[in-house]
């Protein structure tokens with residue numbers, strides 16, 4: 001029987017999240033380190049462990065059918081593959097950073113500068129779009145030390161909190177690209193593989209939704225229910241159950257993780273009490 005081949009990062013920042021995403025989709029596979037390839041026991045997929053830089057090429061050539069990696073690498077490698085789903089983890093940005101003490105005047109600052117990066121393609125696109133002439137020093141890792149050792153005047157690198165830049169005396173000045181982990185796929189999958197992929201994407205979406213939402217339960221006086229329903233729209237609408245105490249009820253609903261604290265404040269103001277917030281295991285609409 002046909003099996004879908006999924007490429008994930010062998011080791012590094014995406015490895016653990018990629019494995020746990022597949023595990024949360026109910027896909028069971030051996031967990032040995034040092035493996036290059038493994039087969040799931042209960043779902044028709046094989047997992048290949050690769051360097052993230054190689055995944056776009058392998059997916060284009062169908063060595064793997066799909067792959068999980070950062071958008072930054074997808075755009076940098078610019079291979080003929082489709083992006084199938086954003087995954088909401090490994091959020092970061094590709095930014096230009098300069099020595100902290102330098103005055104920044106705008107993009108023209110970079111004219112005639114040497115910029116170290118492991119994203120030469122994206123950097124050179126940015127530079128040409130802004131008519132800047134700079135020299136690109138391509139290096140494969142530890143980009144942030146390049147100015148300190150005299151290899152470059154500035155860098156173009158992945159940033160999330162900015163603490164690595166701080167430690168190296170650098171200051172972020174321009175963001176070129178926002179990135180997160182995505183699934184890419186080969187454009188020519190046969191029908192059997194497409195069917196496996198559709199099943200997998202269905203599960204991934206359910207997991208993603210559950211991570212983005214929380215289940216909320218609260219008590220409120222009946223007089224506050226109208227206002228609380230406006231604050232908590234729910235998937236269809238909130239569930240309302242009467243409490244043993246007259247004039248009170250319990251409301252159940254779903255809130256988004258990203259505006260969750262906002263909602264809690266509004267609910268308390270509206271008269272909600274005994275608020276419980278519970279993680280959702282899977283969410284299927």
Ligand code: ATP
Nearest residue numbers: 009012013014051052053070072090091092158160
């Ligand atoms: P490989 O050995 O597979 O080539 P790598 O060293 O190129 O790994 P990692 O540092 O493991 O890559 O990062 C993998 C991806 O994780 C990056 O391409 C980016 O999408 C994302 N990423 C990198 N740094 C961060 C960060 N600080 N915060 C969030 N995501 C990040």
Ligand code: MG
Nearest residue numbers: 051052053054
């Ligand atoms: Mg890499």
